Amino acid sequence: MKTATLRGRLALGWDPEDAITRRKNEEPPLLFIHFDRALTFRGWAEQSGIAYRTLYTRVFTNGMKFRDALLQGPDDPGFAVPFTVFGETKPLHRWALDPRTNCTAATLRRRFEANWPLEAAVTEKPLPATGTRPEDAGRPAPEPLTLRITAGQLQPGDNVLAIDQDPVTGTPVLTIRRPPPPTTGPGRTVPVPRTQAQGVVPLPGSPPGSATPRAGAPNR
Numbered sequence: 001m002k003t004a005t006l007r008g009r010l011a012l013g014w015d016p017e018d019a020i021t022r023r024k025n026e027e028p029p030l031l032f033i034h035f036d037r038a039l040t041f042r043g044w045a046e047q048s049g050i051a052y053r054t055l056y057t058r059v060f061t062n063g064m065k066f067r068d069a070l071l072q073g074p075d076d077p078g079f080a081v082p083f084t085v086f087g088e089t090k091p092l093h094r095w096a097l098d099p100r101t102n103c104t105a106a107t108l109r110r111r112f113e114a115n116w117p118l119e120a121a122v123t124e125k126p127l128p129a130t131g132t133r134p135e136d137a138g139r140p141a142p143e144p145l146t147l148r149i150t151a152g153q154l155q156p157g158d159n160v161l162a163i164d165q166d167p168v169t170g171t172p173v174l175t176i177r178r179p180p181p182p183t184t185g186p187g188r189t190v191p192v193p194r195t196q197a198q199g200v201v202p203l204p205g206s207p208p209g210s211a212t213p214r215a216g217a218p219n220r
Helices: 003-011 016-021 041-048 052-061 066-072 092-097 105-113 118-123
Strands: 032-034 037-039 082-085 088-091 145-149 159-165 172-178 183-185
Touching: 003 016, 032 041, 032 066, 037 041, 037 159, 041 052, 041 092, 041 105, 041 159, 052 066, 066 092, 082 092, 082 118, 088 092, 092 105, 105 118
Parallel strands: none
Antiparallel strands: 032 037, 082 088, 145 172, 159 172
């Protein structure tokens, strides 16, 4: 198969062996639902902080229920630190699965270790890759962008978190997490080449560089 096809399957959460051996027209893996949030298997691995292979082994090799495999959390004890928000106390990895949490377990852990106010650590969405608020000075580097794109716009390094359909065209639309572009200096980033930006338009209220597929955009 083409390299782009294999890369797309792996980004969608396919097991590597299945990604190589299955026919090209076979359906992608199903979404998994927990707390009314639907993500791919790989998306849940990132959200929960559990290594993809560990989560896969728990569910498909050891036969654990998906919910139990998630709630067991990562093997790293750093994700088991309990804290109290909204009057509830539970481990960090379970807060990452809470529908009120707007970041991944890894991001939540970084915020916890940086002594963020706990409610802000849970509820604040990741910062855009460009532009830094004064109060964020000295915090870690910009976090990855979350974008909505078509399968043809996948790039190396993209992690697919969810899959749905464009209500007008019926085309599959992917919600992905993309690493931020390299910086050229304090507060500056390398602009996205025009050829990479074709076929996408910014989401309302999104920072520069965040984009979603435009109706009729080419599926490269």
